[in-house]
Amino acid sequence: MFLIPWSLRPEWIAMPKPPINKELLDILACPICKSGVRLRKGKLVCIRCGREYPLVDGIPIMLPEEARLKN
Ligand SMILES: [Zn+2]
Incomplete structure (x- = not known):
């Protein structure tokens, strides 16, 4: 059985930053409007x-003061 090192998987090469955990994404909510x-x-x-x-190193910063409204 041949194992590709995790760091060499194509999806990681395509993404410069580690993606956020999808399960975490599912439970996150906007602190302003929920x-x-x-x-x-x-x-x-x-x-x-x-x-x-913002996401900092894959960690979501869900603070109202950090929120940016799109112009
Ligand atoms: Zn919102």
């Missing part, structure tokens, strides 16, 4: 109010 968030361009974006929350 709606769900989606991953978009390396940020978490609220599906309702559109606020963006």
Whole structure:
């Protein structure tokens, strides 16, 4: 059995940053409106109010003060 080292898997080569855990993404909610968030361009974006929350090393920063409204 041939095992490819985890760090050489194609999906990791395509993504410079580690993706967020999908299970974690499912339970995250916007602290402003309590709606769900989606991953978009390396940020978490609220599906309702559109606020963006940064991901730092795969850790979501879900603080209202960190939220950025799209212009
Ligand atoms: Zn929201």
